[in-house]
Amino acid sequence: MKPVIMTTKLQKIYNMGKINVTALKGIDIEIFPGEFVAIMGPSGSGKSTLMHILGCLDTPNSGKYFIDDHEVSAMKKNQLAKIRNSKIGFVFQTFNLLPHLNILKNVELPLMYSGLKPKERTIKAKEILNHVGLGDRLSHKPSELSGGQRQRVAIARAIVTNPSIILADEPTGNLDSQSGNDVLSIFKELHSANNTIILVTHDSNIAKVAQRIIYIKDGEVADGNFTL
Numbered sequence: 001m002k003p004v005i006m007t008t009k010l011q012k013i014y015n016m017g018k019i020n021v022t023a024l025k026g027i028d029i030e031i032f033p034g035e036f037v038a039i040m041g042p043s044g045s046g047k048s049t050l051m052h053i054l055g056c057l058d059t060p061n062s063g064k065y066f067i068d069d070h071e072v073s074a075m076k077k078n079q080l081a082k083i084r085n086s087k088i089g090f091v092f093q094t095f096n097l098l099p100h101l102n103i104l105k106n107v108e109l110p111l112m113y114s115g116l117k118p119k120e121r122t123i124k125a126k127e128i129l130n131h132v133g134l135g136d137r138l139s140h141k142p143s144e145l146s147g148g149q150r151q152r153v154a155i156a157r158a159i160v161t162n163p164s165i166i167l168a169d170e171p172t173g174n175l176d177s178q179s180g181n182d183v184l185s186i187f188k189e190l191h192s193a194n195n196t197i198i199l200v201t202h203d204s205n206i207a208k209v210a211q212r213i214i215y216i217k218d219g220e221v222a223d224g225n226f227t228l
Contacts, residue, residue: 002069004165004196005031005054010063010073012049023049025219026063031198033164036191038210039200046219048169051200055088055167056080067165085113089158093170095150097142103129103153104138110161128156132186148179155186159195166190168199172206184209 010027013020023046031037041047052058053065056072059080065073072083090096097106107125116124129135132152142150151171158166168187172180188209191197199210207213215222 001032003030003066004033004068005029005198006066007054008064010050010053010060010065012046012053012058013061023219024053024060027216027219027221029214029221031196033196034191034194035212036187036197036210037199038207038213039198039216040202040204040207040213041216041222042202045216047200047202047216050216051167051169051198054198055090056084085110085161087164089161089163089166091151091154091158091166091168091171093173095142095147095154095174097150097153097157099142102139102141103134103145103156106142106153107157107160110157114161125156125160128160129153132156146179147175148182151175151179151183152186155183159190164196166195166197168197170201171199172201172203180206 007027007029010024011022012024013022027050039047039050049058053060060073063073064071067083067087070083072080075083097103098109101109104122104125107129108121111121111124126135126138129138132155134149134152134156137145137149142153145153171187172183175183184206187197187199197210199206201207
């Protein structure tokens with residue numbers, strides 16, 4: 001089986017005025033279709049930088065990054081945008097929902113780029129929101145929901161386009177224990193449906209839900225295949 005994601009000697013350097021900070025120091029990883037992988041490490045380890053590159057939100061200074069055998073690291077911005085829209089679903093710690101739209105419209109947004117007609121977008125968004133237990137809240141704005149409910153909306157938005165890869169950056173970081181467990185249950189269900197999931201966390205208890213853990217320390221892979 002070929003990896004859905006592969007990086008070789010991935011390096012990222014940030015210019016901080018007169019100082020250059022190396023966030024990633026030659027990262028080599030492989031993630032295979034249908035895997036549930038946690039990327040774990042302390043704050044400042046480079047795990048979020050790696051997530052942004054994997055999600056085509058940032059580009060490396062050197063090294064190569066492949067998705068489905070396509071070299072993403074050599075693509076231009078418009079090509080990266082197409083990859084993001086067609087292959088990747090994002091779930092962020094801060095939800096990143098649009099506050100002036102109700103949750104139905106928030107989930108419909110990614111479908112606007114897929115060519116679906118408005119009626120089809122609404123049907124698909126309702127279906128996904130029902131799946132995450134929010135079918136009775138369609139007209140609510142994000143501010144009218146709890147943190148756990150907002151994160152479920154964010155998951156619905158991430159999966160509404162049927163992406164091949166789901167990236168989650170500290171998805172339980174702003175949630176209480178019960179809401180966090182509910183969100184992790186959704187990720188486990190998505191994995192059972194053969195989705196490829198990459199979850200970034202600093203919490204070993206959260207990382208335990210994954211099949212495999214890639215531990216990042218000081219911008220390097222400390223271990224690429226272990227369980228806690």
